[in-house]
Amino acid sequence: MKFARATLIAVVLIVLPLRGAGDSEAAAPLTGASTANSTRLNVTVSGSQKWIDTGMDVEAGDKLHITAEGTVNMGNNSGVTANGVARGWVDTLRALMVPSVGRGALVGRIGNSDAATPFFIGADGTVQAPIAGRFYLGINTDSMQTPDGKYEVHIDRTATNAATASGVAARQSMYDFKPLFAVLNAKLPYRVSDQAQGGNPGDLVNFVIVGSQQQVTDALKAAAWIPADKTNKDAVVSALLATLQKNVYVSVPMSMLYLFGRPQDFGYQRAEAVMVAAQRHHFRIWNAPFAATQNGPIWVGAGTHDVGIERDQRSPDAMTHKIDQEVDNERDFIGATLQQAGQVEAMSYMTRSKPITSARTATGGNIQSDGRVLVIALK
DSSP, rough: OOOOOOHHHHHHHSSSEEEEESSOOOOOOSSGGGGGTOOOEEEEEETTSSSSSEEEEEOOEEEEEEEEEOOOOOOOOOOOOOOOOOOGGGGOOOSSTTSOTTTTTTEEEESSSSSSSOOOOOOOOEOOSOOOOOEEEEEETTTTTOOEEEEOOOOEOOOOGGGOSSSSOOOOOOOOOOHHHHHHHHHHOSSEESSSOOEEEEEEEEEEEESHHHHHHHHHHTOEEEEOOOOOOOOHHHHHHHHHHOOOOOOOOOOEEEEEEEEEEEEEEEOOTTGGGGGEEEEEEOSSSBTTTTTOOOOEEEEEEEEEEEOOSSSSEEEEEEEOOHHHHHHHHHHHHHHTTTTTOOOOOOEEOOOEEEEEEEEEOOOEEOEEEEEEEEE
């Protein structure tokens, strides 16, 4: 995909945070197997590890009431409580675990997958588990600061079958993919293009989402995907607003690619600030001009992971993003983020009648794939 204009990149570099060193893996479990089914638990959370394994397993729909006492010191800020420090200008230069809240806040996530989405807890918070998995706690920071101090955290878990709040675990799916697969195999294009008509074949069509536009928008937001700005003018406004609100800016526009004779309806991305100019998880989606009876609207997607910069082979003077040629990794990552956010009713892989396993993008980059399409039905 092509770069946004140089003026936009300049704005991005001014307002986005610098990337730090790589983060450590989640900590090893602190407690024995008997803790996994506990309904009450006390955990000490410090800056010794990025993520502390509470030892507690949760089910989708479980309600967690979490309180935290104690303070930590972070740089010039001392006596920070689990609610975190009020965001300042410097926080636009940090890649925090939860970018929208202050440094030092108590945060959590379920599972230690890279696709898991961290969330704010604070000194007294109640959350409902979107999926089943091991519950982790951490202190909201970046790789450049290690909090000194600790929080003493108490967790009360109300199991799914007793939870009274909305959003309890979804029923076991009996989703029938066969009629949908028949339609998709007959009508789904294999690749996108860099022109509305003709043009060079580009990224593989590698996933499909089934759901209304509102369902898709809500699900992607829950999974921490950020909609890309559609124009450079939008990007400048968004970057300035993000800075004024002491937030990071990661909604850099994507170049236009085409499917069904038109550019993408939406682009989404996940990235750390500043690095978004060269490295990001991202995809484009189009509302399909066809549907399968009883399945609802179909959204067709092409996802790739930008990992650097390379020469655009269509022009001797142009540069473009280099993608991870193992494009199935991004396809599976997209599905995993939605599943981790508790948005998926059912998922299944469809093998095309003429699968593409090796190709080149419109800019000349290599593509390797097993040729399958991941089909995701939203709740």
